[in-house]
Amino acid sequence: MRRISHRFIPLLAGALLSWPLSGLAAEPAMEKDGMLVDAKGMTLYTYDKDSDGKSACVGQCAQNWPPLMAEAGAKAEGEWSVVTRDDGSSQWAYDGKPLYTFVMDKKAGDVTGDGKMGVWHVAKPEAY
Numbered sequence: 001m002r003r004i005s006h007r008f009i010p011l012l013a014g015a016l017l018s019w020p021l022s023g024l025a026a027e028p029a030m031e032k033d034g035m036l037v038d039a040k041g042m043t044l045y046t047y048d049k050d051s052d053g054k055s056a057c058v059g060q061c062a063q064n065w066p067p068l069m070a071e072a073g074a075k076a077e078g079e080w081s082v083v084t085r086d087d088g089s090s091q092w093a094y095d096g097k098p099l100y101t102f103v104m105d106k107k108a109g110d111v112t113g114d115g116k117m118g119v120w121h122v123a124k125p126e127a128y
Contacts, residue, residue, distance in 0.1 A: 027077075027080060028068060028070065028074070028080060028092040028099075029044055029068065029092065029094070029099065031125055032109075033109075034124055034126070035111075035122045035123060035124050036094060036099065036122075036123040036124070036125060037108070037109075038068055038101060040108060041108030041109065042101045042105055042108055042110075043101065043102070043105055043109070043110060043111050043113070043114075043122055043123075044068060044094075044099045044100065044101060044122075044123040045065065045099070045100045045101070045102060045113050045114070045120050045121060045122060045123055046094075046097045046098070046099065046100075046120070046121050046123050047065065047098065047100060047119060047120060048118075048119040048120075048121070049119055050097060050098050052096075053081065053083050053093060053096045053098075054083060054098075055067060055083060055085050055086075055091055055098040057098070057100060058085070058086055058087075063103070064102070064103050064104075065100040065101070065102055065103070065113070065120070066100060066101050066103065067085065067089075067091040067092075067098065067099070067100055068091060068092045068098075068099040068100060068101065069089060069090065069091055069092070070082045070090035070091055070092045071090070072090065074090060074092070079094055079095050079125070080092060080093070080094060081093045081094075081096060083098050094123060094125070095125075097123070099123055100120075102116075102120070
């Protein structure tokens with residue numbers, strides 16, 4: 001049996017870490033403190049005027065409430081789905097509800113959009 005020289009271990013470890021992890025999909029958002037947040041920790045919201053897995057937030061609305069965009073080829077899994085926006089782009093949805101951030105939230109954990117106009121709500125997984 002041959003032993004691996006200690007000088008080759010870092011090379012081997014680097015090679016393994018750079019191995020493509022295709023097939024391992026990360027969820028588009030995560031739960032933190034009972035609410036959904038994006039990869040930057042920014043609060044995600046749902047919009048009461050959305051229906052049937054379709055976003056009703058377009059134009060100026062989408063500028064104030066940026067959609068949680070999905071990359072081309074993103075696939076639904078579990079509670080996560082992808083909805084097609086009017087412009088043909090893709091947006092993530094949780095339990096069929098499209099997700100958005102809010103431009104007035106300046107740092108991770110801000111929830112200034114919760115309850116806005118009576119139609120915007122923090123996305124909470126247990127609520128669906």
